[in-house]
Amino acid sequence: MPTRTARTAWNGSLQDGSGQVELSSSKVGTYEVSFPRRTADEAGGTSSPEELIAAAHSSCFAMALSNEVGKAGGTTQSLEVTADVTLGQVDGAPTITTIKLTVRGEVDGLDAAGFTAAAQAAKAGCPVSRALAGVGDISVDASLEQ
Secondary structure (H helix, E strand, C coil): CCCCCCEEEECCCCCCCCCEECCCCCCCCCCEEEEHHHHHCCCCCCCHHHHHHHHHHHHHHHHHHHHHHHHHHCCEEEEEEEEEEEEEEEEEEEEEEEEEEEEEEEECCCCHHHHHHHHHHHHHHCCCHHHCCCCEEEEEEEEEEE
């Protein structure tokens, strides 16, 4: 299996500094990061580790769910997955406290219960979910759209 790489160049202190995250393997982009913007309600044109985790989790979960739907005898037409990653405080330290995966799908051959079961299996089996097992609350809200 391949290894993927990202690189961050950081200058300055935590509060006054900033950096750039480069998606080195794919070369699809470089994104500004800063701690004050990371902890603010508005991102202000910068990304954050939490947003990058949300991107990784939503895409991994979509792939895993498509696989689980197929294993259950269904056919995926489309999936729309959103990952909301929340940065909070635990014992006075910034910590990812919750991840909410929301998926709306168009699937042939499965009813709502089958789709929900596939979504739960995808959450359990997705490599990013497994890597984030230390997050106290990872939830899935899955529903079919007809």
